[in-house]
Amino acid sequence: MxxxxxxxxxxxxxxxxxxxxxxxxxxxxxxxxxxxxxxxxxxxxxxxxxxxxxxxxxxxxxxxxxxxxxxxxxxxxxxxxxxxxxxxxxxxxxxxxxxxxxxxxxxxxxxxxxxxxxxxxxxxxxxxxxIASRESRSLSAPENESQVIGTQVGFNESLATNISLVRRYIVNPDLCIEKIKIGQRTNTSITLIYINGIASEQMVNTLHQRIKALNIDALLDSAVLAEMIDDNSMSVFPQMLLTERPDRFCNCLLDGKLGIIVDGSSMAIVCPQSFTEFFQSQEDQNLRWQIATFVRLLRLTAFFISVYLTPIYVAALTFHYEVIPQAFLVPLSESRALVPFPPIFEALLLEFIIELLREAGARLPTKIGQTIGIVGGIVIGTAAVQAGITSNILLIIIALSALASFTSPSYMMGNAIRLIRFPIIILAGFWGFYGIMLAFCFILIHLLRQSSLGAPYMSPLYPPRVREMRDSVIRMPMPFTAKRPALTRPSNQDKYEPEPVKPEES
Structure with missing residues (x-):
């Protein structure tokens, strides 16, 4: 339910x-x-x-x-x-x-x-x-989705400017732009954007009905709208992508997806979206397929490290000493010799301190925030180990888990990873590996039951589509990705010819 x-x-x-x-x-x-x-x-x-x-x-x-x-x-x-x-x-x-x-x-x-x-x-x-005059900042590089190879321009808060950026990438009369007003008090303008002949008509109607059904006073940002039209707004995992890159936005439109731009917001909404696509970056399309595949696998590995590494440490030290290698027992016991707290309390304390440093660094001005993050982390970590509050091995594990959570290109997915780590640590502290497996099964079942605009959230892993996996977890060479993803149920499945047409010999 x-x-x-x-x-x-x-x-x-x-x-x-x-x-x-x-x-x-x-x-x-x-x-x-x-x-x-x-x-x-x-x-x-x-x-x-x-x-x-x-x-x-x-x-x-x-x-x-x-x-x-x-x-x-x-x-x-x-x-x-x-x-x-x-x-x-x-x-x-x-x-x-x-x-x-x-x-x-x-x-x-x-x-x-x-x-x-x-x-x-x-x-x-x-x-x-x-003769409206709307003040807006000039175009600049995206702040949250930076990349080395590719365009260096992002959306701003002007609806007209954002639409012009989209039209600059997609110069085609089939680009459909529908303007809708939302909010009885704010009367906010939003645009529903899709490509006629590629986007599924059923998905267009579904999204149109969800937007029209909203009866709200105000709409000030696209993230609020994305939460309101989600398939399951109670889930911690985002079902719609928020992006500030016009090139990624247009690439999604060309795959048959739907886009929404909200006036006054620099983030555009893209749907439907699968779980694996939150670990993909627009830069993956600009890199060689071998490098892009390696980077995607690295991001997924970092996801599991960030979520499960600390709980495994807590469970092993609390219940399952037999899984620890014998050569590692001596330095581990020496590291925890002066720590008076159980592993679960020690892990939760360090995780809480890391989140405090991260939140303080994000809210303070840029120069001060960087100083607080670096100096605060070094000073607090060193002082905590010397005072016997925590062990240096757990400090390394917590720092590695925090670093791995930053590898997700999506800020919303990164927040979800940060949150689910805490209940898994608690379950590991009470039930060991059984608690970790219970959390893993719960998260897996939850993800399998999710959908994004009616499309399966875990596609192409479930339902399994081997052909779709060519551009999900791995990125195959361009000739193998000539079909649009089945997630969007596109009206036209072919993106291009997989093999170039050879000229006829005279």
Whole structure:
């Protein structure tokens, strides 16, 4: 049985984000219209109202519009043009996006998104000109997904900039971009992106329904949205990939996956996603297949080291001395001679200290954080061994486990590895190897039961697909990876010809 969060039970789509009492017609009188705007927006201090003789009024919210476009493209064109109708004014404005509306609801929604509304006295219509000015940082290299070989540009917080990056990689009319509004309070814009003719229509409909079914007040980041539309939000393992690399995002789209970009967030969502794909990097596609395979196997090995190495140490010292090699018993006993604590308490204490150092280094400024992480780790580790609080062998094991947890290219998967290590240590301290096997079986069954957008989470390991394993745990040469993964159920399975076409001999 899969547990769902409470908002899953509410499936009513949210189509209207402005209160219903504001859904009324535009007043013909300018004074009545301005008063209705003030009442609907609670008369904020940054609401600007400008009157242009003889019968025009401009209403907009300061700091949301481009002042240069407002002065040169709108006010300059409206000077000395009396008795103009809204339709004529619309034709005379040199603005790309200009509309005429008669609903107050549409006027307010346009204003809070950076548009200026122009009211003509004695007319029940309104001109809406989109001259939004959105501040955003310049493009820079990804901070959390760095690589040596490949592009060095990442997403930023601007939705328009991120979409342009995607279109720069995929120059194709089949690239579908659907814009959706989420959040009754924030009215956040998100885009659902996929390639028509490759992406599964069933998955597109499923994701579209999950997004439309959300009835929430606010959406501020893509990680929140990913948790809301997960197949199982109670699981510690992420089922959707968060990436800040446009090249990886586009590569997933070309495999038949679906992407979501949230306005104001520098991380894009990719789904469906399998467990093994969280240990893959975009740089693997740029390396030779032998090196890429070695690196992937190294990451998976580091996963097992990070999760099980410390519990094996605790279980061996607590219950199973017979598994320790005889040559290793003497230095191990000497190392623990002055330690007054049992192995489980000793391991949990060091793990807790490592997590404190890691969290402090991440939250402090960059220069201070690096100093705290290095100096703090050395000082605390040395002092702990000399004081007899812990053994130097366990200190090495804890440091190796912490280092191995950083090898995952996905930050969300790295957090999951950090968390599941603690209950496994506790089980190892109480039941030894039996506790470790119990934890292993529980995690394995949990992973086998998971899904990502309806696709099996452990694909291609379960259900077993030998052909799909060519680009999962290992990366075979390019001619062997000409098919798209079956995980996405693509409409078109062929990515390219496995063998180049040879020219005909004359």
């Amino acid at each position: 899969k547990f769902k969060l409470p908002f899953w039970k509410k499936k009513t789509p949210v189509e209207v984000h402005i209160p219903k009492e504001n859904s009324e017609r535009i007043a013909q009188s300018t004074d009545c219209f301005i008063q209705s705007i003030k009442d609907a927006t609670n008369n904020p201090s940054d609401l600007i109202i400008k009157s242009l003789p003889p019968n025009l009024s401009l209403i907009y919210i300061d700091n949301l519009v481009d002042n240069q476009t407002l002065n040169n493209g709108i006010i300059a064109n409206l000077q000395n043009k009396p008795n103009e109708t809204p339709e004529n004014i619309k034709d005379n404005l040199s603005i790309p996006e200009v509309n005429v509306t008669s609903l107050l609801e549409e006027a307010i929604e346009a204003m809070v998104n950076g548009s200026v509304v122009i009211h003509v006295d004695a007319f029940a219509q309104l001109i809406v000109a989109n």
